[in-house]
Amino acid sequence: MKDTTADDEPIRSTSIHQARPDLDILPASRLTGDATAEDLESIRRRTSVYVYEAPVRLWHWINAAAITVLCITGYLIANPPPTMMIGEATQQFTFGYIRFAHFAAAFVMTIGFLGRIYWAFVGNHHAKQLFILPVWNARWWKEVMFELRWYLFLEKEPKKYIGHNPLAQIAMFFFMTMGITFMIVTGFALYSEGLGHGSWADRMFGWVIPLVGNSQALHQVHQLGMWAIVVFMIIHVYAAIREDIMSRQSMVSTMISGHRTFKDDRPD
Amino acid sequence: MPQLETFYDVMRRQGITRRSFMKYCTLTASALGLGPAFVPQIAHAMETRPRTPVIWLHGLECTCCSESFIRSAHPLVKDVVLSMISLDYDDTLMAAAGHQAEQAMEDVIREYHGNYILAVEGNPPLNEDGMFCITGGRPFVEKLRHAAEGAQAIISWGACASYGCVQAAHPNPTRATPVHEVITDKPIIRVPGCPPIAEVMTGVITYMLTFQRLPELDRQGRPAMFYGQRIHDKCYRRAHFDAGQFVEAWDDENARRGYCLYKMGCRGPTTYNACSTIGWNEGVSFPIQSGHGCIGCSEDGFWDQGSFYERVTDLTQFGVEANAGEVGMAAAGLVGGGVALHAAVSALKSAQVKRQEAASEEA
Amino acid sequence: MVVQTPNGFSLDTAGQRIVVDPVTRIEGHMRCEVNVDEDNVIRNAVSTGTMWRGLEVILRGRDPRDAWAFTERICGVCTGTHALTSVRAVEDALGITIPDNANSIRNIMQLNLQVHDHIVHFYHLHALDWVNPVNALRADPRATSELQQAVGPNHPMSSPGYFRDVQNRLRSFVESGQLGLFRNGYWDNPAYLLPPEADLMAVTHYLEALDLQKEIVKVHTIFGGKNPHPNWLVGGVPCPINVHSTGAVGAINMERLNQVSTILNLCDEFVRNVYIPDVVAIGGFYRNWLHGGGLSSQAVLSYGDIPEHANNFDAEQLHLPRGAIINGDLSTVHEVDIRDPEQVQEFVDHSWYDYGEPGVGKHPWDGVTQARFELGPNTVGERTHIREIDEAAKYSWIKAPRWRGHAMEVGPLARYIVGYASGHEQITDQVTGLLRTMDLPVEALFSTLGRTAARALEAQYCADLQRHFFDKLIANIRNGDESTANIERWEPETWPTSTRGVGFTEAPRGALGHWVTIESGRIENYQCVVPTTWNGSPRDSAGNIGAFEASLLGTPMERPEEPVEILRTLHSFDPCLACSTH
Numbered sequence A: 001m002k003d004t005t006a007d008d009e010p011i012r013s014t015s016i017h018q019a020r021p022d023l024d025i026l027p028a029s030r031l032t033g034d035a036t037a038e039d040l041e042s043i044r045r046r047t048s049v050y051v052y053e054a055p056v057r058l059w060h061w062i063n064a065a066a067i068t069v070l071c072i073t074g075y076l077i078a079n080p081p082p083t084m085m086i087g088e089a090t091q092q093f094t095f096g097y098i099r100f101a102h103f104a105a106a107f108v109m110t111i112g113f114l115g116r117i118y119w120a121f122v123g124n125h126h127a128k129q130l131f132i133l134p135v136w137n138a139r140w141w142k143e144v145m146f147e148l149r150w151y152l153f154l155e156k157e158p159k160k161y162i163g164h165n166p167l168a169q170i171a172m173f174f175f176m177t178m179g180i181t182f183m184i185v186t187g188f189a190l191y192s193e194g195l196g197h198g199s200w201a202d203r204m205f206g207w208v209i210p211l212v213g214n215s216q217a218l219h220q221v222h223q224l225g226m227w228a229i230v231v232f233m234i235i236h237v238y239a240a241i242r243e244d245i246m247s248r249q250s251m252v253s254t255m256i257s258g259h260r261t262f263k264d265d266r267p268d
Numbered sequence B: 001m002p003q004l005e006t007f008y009d010v011m012r013r014q015g016i017t018r019r020s021f022m023k024y025c026t027l028t029a030s031a032l033g034l035g036p037a038f039v040p041q042i043a044h045a046m047e048t049r050p051r052t053p054v055i056w057l058h059g060l061e062c063t064c065c066s067e068s069f070i071r072s073a074h075p076l077v078k079d080v081v082l083s084m085i086s087l088d089y090d091d092t093l094m095a096a097a098g099h100q101a102e103q104a105m106e107d108v109i110r111e112y113h114g115n116y117i118l119a120v121e122g123n124p125p126l127n128e129d130g131m132f133c134i135t136g137g138r139p140f141v142e143k144l145r146h147a148a149e150g151a152q153a154i155i156s157w158g159a160c161a162s163y164g165c166v167q168a169a170h171p172n173p174t175r176a177t178p179v180h181e182v183i184t185d186k187p188i189i190r191v192p193g194c195p196p197i198a199e200v201m202t203g204v205i206t207y208m209l210t211f212q213r214l215p216e217l218d219r220q221g222r223p224a225m226f227y228g229q230r231i232h233d234k235c236y237r238r239a240h241f242d243a244g245q246f247v248e249a250w251d252d253e254n255a256r257r258g259y260c261l262y263k264m265g266c267r268g269p270t271t272y273n274a275c276s277t278i279g280w281n282e283g284v285s286f287p288i289q290s291g292h293g294c295i296g297c298s299e300d301g302f303w304d305q306g307s308f309y310e311r312v313t314d315l316t317q318f319g320v321e322a323n324a325g326e327v328g329m330a331a332a333g334l335v336g337g338g339v340a341l342h343a344a345v346s347a348l349k350s351a352q353v354k355r356q357e358a359a360s361e362e363a
Numbered sequence C: 001m002v003v004q005t006p007n008g009f010s011l012d013t014a015g016q017r018i019v020v021d022p023v024t025r026i027e028g029h030m031r032c033e034v035n036v037d038e039d040n041v042i043r044n045a046v047s048t049g050t051m052w053r054g055l056e057v058i059l060r061g062r063d064p065r066d067a068w069a070f071t072e073r074i075c076g077v078c079t080g081t082h083a084l085t086s087v088r089a090v091e092d093a094l095g096i097t098i099p100d101n102a103n104s105i106r107n108i109m110q111l112n113l114q115v116h117d118h119i120v121h122f123y124h125l126h127a128l129d130w131v132n133p134v135n136a137l138r139a140d141p142r143a144t145s146e147l148q149q150a151v152g153p154n155h156p157m158s159s160p161g162y163f164r165d166v167q168n169r170l171r172s173f174v175e176s177g178q179l180g181l182f183r184n185g186y187w188d189n190p191a192y193l194l195p196p197e198a199d200l201m202a203v204t205h206y207l208e209a210l211d212l213q214k215e216i217v218k219v220h221t222i223f224g225g226k227n228p229h230p231n232w233l234v235g236g237v238p239c240p241i242n243v244h245s246t247g248a249v250g251a252i253n254m255e256r257l258n259q260v261s262t263i264l265n266l267c268d269e270f271v272r273n274v275y276i277p278d279v280v281a282i283g284g285f286y287r288n289w290l291h292g293g294g295l296s297s298q299a300v301l302s303y304g305d306i307p308e309h310a311n312n313f314d315a316e317q318l319h320l321p322r323g324a325i326i327n328g329d330l331s332t333v334h335e336v337d338i339r340d341p342e343q344v345q346e347f348v349d350h351s352w353y354d355y356g357e358p359g360v361g362k363h364p365w366d367g368v369t370q371a372r373f374e375l376g377p378n379t380v381g382e383r384t385h386i387r388e389i390d391e392a393a394k395y396s397w398i399k400a401p402r403w404r405g406h407a408m409e410v411g412p413l414a415r416y417i418v419g420y421a422s423g424h425e426q427i428t429d430q431v432t433g434l435l436r437t438m439d440l441p442v443e444a445l446f447s448t449l450g451r452t453a454a455r456a457l458e459a460q461y462c463a464d465l466q467r468h469f470f471d472k473l474i475a476n477i478r479n480g481d482e483s484t485a486n487i488e489r490w491e492p493e494t495w496p497t498s499t500r501g502v503g504f505t506e507a508p509r510g511a512l513g514h515w516v517t518i519e520s521g522r523i524e525n526y527q528c529v530v531p532t533t534w535n536g537s538p539r540d541s542a543g544n545i546g547a548f549e550a551s552l553l554g555t556p557m558e559r560p561e562e563p564v565e566i567l568r569t570l571h572s573f574d575p576c577l578a579c580s581t582h
């Protein structure tokens, strides 16, 4: 990754939307690896950056929908609604549909996630952010601390980020990248029980059951996984809306249009 | 090693006709889920195979596995003991005691070295130098190791031998230990259950006699033919599960209609066993059919998964006792509250900033 | 050295020491050592329970509604009796009452266990102490048939051809050279007294009983889903009843009830036509071998069981009697109250447990189970290789329960002596009838044979009672009551924060009690005092010996190196070691 400026001393009073190679814009983003040369070029040319390509956006919303369905149906699997008497058991499939919706959403989520992994390889720089934490980058850690202080109301003004802010990135990595993987592995291990000994799911995921102890323990950890994701969702949606209002850049619209726009043109 | 007589020899000498012998083979084939094409193979096996000596040891246990075994109807246990195997040592049933019993075991180990089956019921405790289970003045674990050394294969009967069972439940005061953790150099087939179904026990034995090999085992060393599916997969109440028709309380109207016991803590969805297919005591019933949920008695560690009336395990790791749902709900509630608070503070802050900005603009 | 025990026995350790370990054809692990004098008469006896699993420790902190499942696994032989005792203890603690149907079903299951366990014990664990299968090969099947028709004329399987088939099968088995369970038996020991015909008849019934016992337990399967280890429920029974409407196939319905009824008939017929006649016939040949009385003529105890009405445990409402007899005084049957801290107490001075202080007895509500394995200084051998145990020190995994300080015998004989002494109608009839048939005095009851005969009589009584409660169940259902469980106090929120309770039954082997204390919805302490804990108990701090030890004293042995007589008398108690130590 090449730097656009050699000079580390920023010139403050100037707008960032100017072709001035001596102006160090968005140093935090640049030094944590968030901003590429192209991004910075883009900012100079116009007021926004194209961050989330169409497949990422599409995935985001499909994934969000699938996980929402999985959480609702999963909750109902764990805590079935009161018995309904629509007809004889052969005429009624209430709980079966709930489970079916769970499995259908599970397949959507899984295929989507595989597609998302593929896009990490072929998509733009920001498509990789979900999968790699730049833990070796000292500046990144500094920005994590900064972002933490921002959320603790200890900073007056947030910084600008092109992709995810470092704190969000951590949350996404653990709760989503790892979380979805965990739910897929444990979910398909559970699914393999229904398909039976020797099925594809059993061959691929059956090993998980003795690993966690027994089938019941597997249900337990799968359910715990859900609650972890629910916790993430609460924070995530809140943070997205809050930052949309309080940060210096666009949030929700970014996940719709793909473009990150900035509300001011100060360098950082 | 002396010549062992074949199973067929024994049956013939006991006045069993060729015809009923073939009938027996047909029954065996169907009991094992094999087609009629296998009957000649089974017959051939029976005609040429000797009666296999069996040493049956007892460790820390409740003897329900033996009790279950003697309930076998297909085949009858008397036929197993008189005609199929040679049960040369079993403390619970043998005539001799003391020195004569110990001698019997030594003789079998010597005479049939490498050719006998070791069946283990119960398990060895390892704490207190093994003296929580003493036989012949010595720790049971010594006897187990000694008998295992010359065994061809080992059968771990029941939850005790397979997983540890109730005496290994927390805090496992005697350090009761499953057989495979003590004997690591022999093929071990685990036949879990508390106890296992009688016909599963004799089915495993007749399979081994018929095919002269261990049955196909799953990842946990259980015969796939009997433990390949969950109770839930073949439960006759499954239609009510799928319909969402559940027993909501003991002896309610739904219970009397035989609805699904999921909400009463049934562990059928997490338990691998043959109860919902073979049934108990000649298929008369099985736990769910008689109105109580499955308690998961053939699963590893089923005693420590929380109350039998909750189908999701309690978490004790965090000091408090609650299940995944309760922990998750609490966490989500906490975070939700935190978020609301954070939102409120954020709103106040930004209002403050706006006022300041407005003030400075005015100025 | 001769020692006089406070409960009236003299122990002499001078003679040859004989060790029997393992004691076989019992449940669990047990060791027995005796000293015999120069005439081969037993002068000192030591019984050691050689296993411990720690169920009382494991139960702490658990949900009391689960306790039945744990305690049921104390024993697979008397399966269900601990479960019943446990749900009663928890119901007592939480103030839960059960519906009438639940009482009838529980009683049927408990009585069914009595019948089953007694039959299996007699034929498969005890018979080989009296019956010589090898000798049966010499029998004339025709003479056997005649014997059968004489002693059990109503038993249909009695033709000479039938006995010949069994004999042939036995012969080829023996001739195969692979003797299996009969290997190394004591078949040429003169202690065996039966003529070949009786041996053949008994061996035949051994096989018949083996076929039958799997039928008997189907009553448990119907109400509890399986056997061994049927399911139970705090507040009632888990099986709902529905005899009228849709969905009845998912509950106890007419077909299920009919099946129970058929099985009750089977029990009754076998006990009446085979079991009792066998005991009479075999007993007749051993009528002069009246050893093994031990404590039975001194001190016997029973808690009573089988309540006629749900939730009423008053002594006069129980079909199996309650009471204690001490000091050999049959004219006084003492009242028993197992809540009374003075009555039931456990001592551990000779047991591998630790109370922190010597010489104390603890009532089970205050019971402590803290294992401590250590051998006395006079042990011969090493810690993990005991050759001779030192009974002056700790020597057993069994605790020593005492009733008002007395070592007591429990079990069918104890129940029958209490019943006989208190004038219990059916029991008295049965006992006097049997004594008359066999032409024996009352004193003959206090013996190994008496114990074995009481068990058979009890099987018959229990088979009859099963029918009584079955009829009662049907009548109640006919009156429109299908209720089987009371769930008012199912949820822990409805429980008191701090409570305690006790449950009791008469298990096949004797008086059984579970004492539970519950704190904040969890088990705080759980103590079981089990029949074989009483019978197999080691000495207490005062030096009283337990029932096993007492019963062996004075018995002459034909060949000291072949413990037939020891087995005979120990087996007459039907020892269950997994139960005794739990």
Ligand code: HEM
Pocket (backbone or CB within 6 Å): A067, A070, A071, A073, A074, A075, A077, A078, A079, A099, A102, A103, A106, A107, A109, A110, A183, A184, A185, A186, A187, A188, A190, A191, A192, A219, A220, A222, A223, A225, A226, A227, A229, B269, B312
């Ligand atoms: C975010 C993703 C997911 C969430 C939040 C989720 C949530 C849940 C929950 C709460 C349960 C109930 C657990 C219990 O109490 O037994 C459950 C069960 C289950 N889930 Fe998921 N799950 C997810 C993904 C998956 C995936 C990817 C699969 C794969 C097919 C899957 C398959 C299953 C199966 C088979 C069950 C058991 C259903 C049953 O017992 O009938 N889940 N899930």
Ligand code: HEM
Pocket (backbone or CB within 6 Å): A056, A060, A063, A064, A065, A067, A068, A126, A127, A129, A130, A163, A164, A165, A168, A172, A176, A229, A233, A236, A237, A240, A241, A251, A252, A253, A254, A255
């Ligand atoms: C109304 C609901 C939601 C809104 C408004 C929303 C908004 C956003 C926004 C603005 C971003 C970009 C964050 C950034 O720029 O740093 C984002 C990213 C993301 N969101 Fe959501 N989100 C929603 C629901 C969900 C749900 C339910 C999930 C899954 C549980 C989810 C998972 C993700 C993930 C994994 C990313 C990272 C995408 C990537 O980097 O590829 N979102 N979301």
Ligand code: NFV
Pocket (backbone or CB within 6 Å): C027, C074, C075, C076, C077, C078, C081, C082, C507, C508, C509, C510, C512, C530, C531, C532, C533, C575, C576, C577, C578, C579, C580
């Ligand atoms: N002792 C004893 Fe039991 C009985 N009967 C139980 O309480 O056998 Ni296992």
Ligand code: SF4
Pocket (backbone or CB within 6 Å): B061, B062, B063, B064, B065, B121, B122, B157, B158, B159, B160, B161, B165, B166, B193, B194, B195, B196, C073, C076
């Ligand atoms: S596995 Fe269960 S049934 Fe078998 S001996 Fe152990 S406790 Fe008894």
Ligand code: SF4
Pocket (backbone or CB within 6 Å): B231, B232, B233, B235, B236, B237, B238, B239, B241, B259, B260, B261, B262, B266, B267, B268, B269, B288, B293, B294
């Ligand atoms: S009763 Fe149990 S095993 Fe049967 S369908 Fe319901 S949950 Fe599954």
Ligand code: F3S
Pocket (backbone or CB within 6 Å): B193, B194, B231, B271, B272, B273, B275, B276, B286, B287, B288, B293, B294, B295, B296, B297, B298, C226
């Ligand atoms: S409790 Fe056990 S007996 Fe079968 S139905 Fe469940 S595995």
Ligand SMILES: [Mg+2]
Pocket (backbone or CB within 6 Å): C056, C399, C527, C528, C529, C530, C581, C582
């Ligand atoms: Mg106790």
